[in-house]
Amino acid sequence: MTPTPIVTRAAVLHAFGDPHRIEEVELRAPGPDEVRVRLVAAGVCHSDVGAADGEWGHPLPVVLGHEGAGVVEAVGARVTGLREGQRVMLSSAPGCGTCAHCLVGRPIRCQASLAAMGDGRLTTGSSPITGGRGPIATYSLLACFAERAVVAARSAIPIPDGLDLQTAAVVGCAVLTGVGAAIETIQIPAGSRGAVIGAGGVGVNAVQGARVRGAAEIVALDPSPDRREWARRFGATHGEDAADPDRMAALRARAAEDGFDWTIVTVGVAEAIRLGVEIVRPGGTCCVVGLMPQDRPVPIDMLDLVTYERRIVGSAYGSLTPARLVPRILALHASGALLLDELVSHSFPLEAIDEAFALSRGAGGLRAVLDLTDGGRSRVPTASGLGRSTPTTAP
Ligand SMILES: [Zn+2]
Ligand SMILES: [Zn+2]
Structure with missing residues (x-):
C-alpha cells in the first residue's frame, strides 16, 4: 500500500451550471477501511447532471460520478476480501455496516451514509481529494469522474473477470x-x-x-x-x-x-x-x-x-444492499435474462465530460460512459441505436 498521497486527474466542478475543469488533484492514501481504485469507466447518470445543475445543492468544488468500475490498486490495513489487482464496481450504498438499516440489508436508508453523502465526504473519513485551493468534495460517497478514487472498502464490489468494466460501471447505478x-x-x-x-x-x-x-x-x-x-x-x-x-x-x-x-x-x-x-x-x-x-x-x-x-x-438504488443485489443481477446476465452490455450507447474521454453531460441533458443515447483508460475510445450508436466501437475521435 502507498502510504503517501498521489496525484490524479479529475473533472472538477467549481460552480453549478459551469463546465467541468480537468485538473490534477491530490488523493490521500486510503485509510484502514478504504481502498484506492484505478478507474477504467464511469457512467454519466441523470443525477450527476442534476447535481451539476445545482438541483439539490452540494458542497463545492466537487468531483461528481457515482457509476464507476476499475481495478483495486491499494488496500487499507483493516480491509478483508479485496486485494490489489481485483476488478471491482463501485457502489454509493456502502452503509455504515452497524446501524439498524444496514443490519437488515437496507444500507440506502443508513443515516450515517446519507450525512456523509450530504457533506461530500466518505463514510470512512474526510473527502480524499484536495485541489490547489483546498479540499474538494466527493459525490455520493464516490467521485468517479477521475482516473483514481479512494473509497470505503464497502463501496467496492468484486466482479467476475468476464464482465466488461464499462458494463460494470453502469450496473453500479442505472441497472441496480x-x-x-x-x-x-x-x-x-x-x-x-x-x-x-x-x-x-x-x-x-x-x-x-x-x-x-x-x-x-x-x-x-x-x-x-x-x-x-x-x-x-x-x-x-x-x-x-x-x-x-x-x-x-x-x-x-x-x-x-x-x-x-x-x-x-x-x-x-x-x-x-x-x-x-x-x-x-x-x-x-x-x-x-x-x-x-x-x-x-x-x-x-x-x-x-x-x-x-x-x-x-x-425506491432508491434498487432497495437491497448492492453486495446482495449485484450477484443476483450478474447471475441473470450470465443466464441471458438481462441485457447489460447493450446499455452503453456512447463513450467519451474524461476531457469530453461536458459533451457526455450535454448528451444526457438532451436525453440522447441510452447511457454515456467516460472511458478513463489511457487514450480513450469513442463509441457511437449504430443507425439502429445501440453500441458499436469506432476508433478514437476524442479531442
Ligand atoms: Zn445514478
Ligand atoms: Zn448504517
Whole structure:
C-alpha cells in the first residue's frame, strides 16, 4: 500500500451550471477501511447532471460520478476480501455496516451514509481529494469522474473477470436502480400489467426487471421514439408517446376500470410522477425512482389516492444492499435474462465530460460512459441505436 498521497486527474466542478475543469488533484492514501481504485469507466447518470445543475445543492468544488468500475490498486490495513489487482464496481450504498438499516440489508436508508453523502465526504473519513485551493468534495460517497478514487472498502464490489468494466460501471447505478425497483422494491407479480415512465438508462432496466419477473404487459411511456424502440429491445411489449396528451388522457380515463397494476417512474418530473399515480388501477402501486429537484412538490389528488387505495412507493438504488443485489443481477446476465452490455450507447474521454453531460441533458443515447483508460475510445450508436466501437475521435 502507498502510504503517501498521489496525484490524479479529475473533472472538477467549481460552480453549478459551469463546465467541468480537468485538473490534477491530490488523493490521500486510503485509510484502514478504504481502498484506492484505478478507474477504467464511469457512467454519466441523470443525477450527476442534476447535481451539476445545482438541483439539490452540494458542497463545492466537487468531483461528481457515482457509476464507476476499475481495478483495486491499494488496500487499507483493516480491509478483508479485496486485494490489489481485483476488478471491482463501485457502489454509493456502502452503509455504515452497524446501524439498524444496514443490519437488515437496507444500507440506502443508513443515516450515517446519507450525512456523509450530504457533506461530500466518505463514510470512512474526510473527502480524499484536495485541489490547489483546498479540499474538494466527493459525490455520493464516490467521485468517479477521475482516473483514481479512494473509497470505503464497502463501496467496492468484486466482479467476475468476464464482465466488461464499462458494463460494470453502469450496473453500479442505472441497472441496480431500474432492475432493483422491479424485482426488489415492488416485486412485480408474474402476469401483471404495468408501465415504465421514462425509458432512459434506468427505465430500460426497469423494463427488463419487469420482464424477468414475468409481467404480461410492459408499456414504455416516453416522448422519444428512439427510447421507446430501445425499451422494446429490453422487453417492453409496446410504447406510448408520453408527449401525446390525448393518449395520456385515455390512459387516465381507463385507470379506474382497467388501469395498470404498477408503474415505475424514472424521471424526476412532477407531471410524470402524477401520471404514474393516475394511471394505476385501484389498489395499484406507483414506484417513484426519479429524483426531483429539492422542494418541488407534486400535486396528487388525495381523494383518488385514498378511495382507490393506490400506493406510492419510493425506491432508491434498487432497495437491497448492492453486495446482495449485484450477484443476483450478474447471475441473470450470465443466464441471458438481462441485457447489460447493450446499455452503453456512447463513450467519451474524461476531457469530453461536458459533451457526455450535454448528451444526457438532451436525453440522447441510452447511457454515456467516460472511458478513463489511457487514450480513450469513442463509441457511437449504430443507425439502429445501440453500441458499436469506432476508433478514437476524442479531442
Ligand atoms: Zn445514478
Ligand atoms: Zn448504517
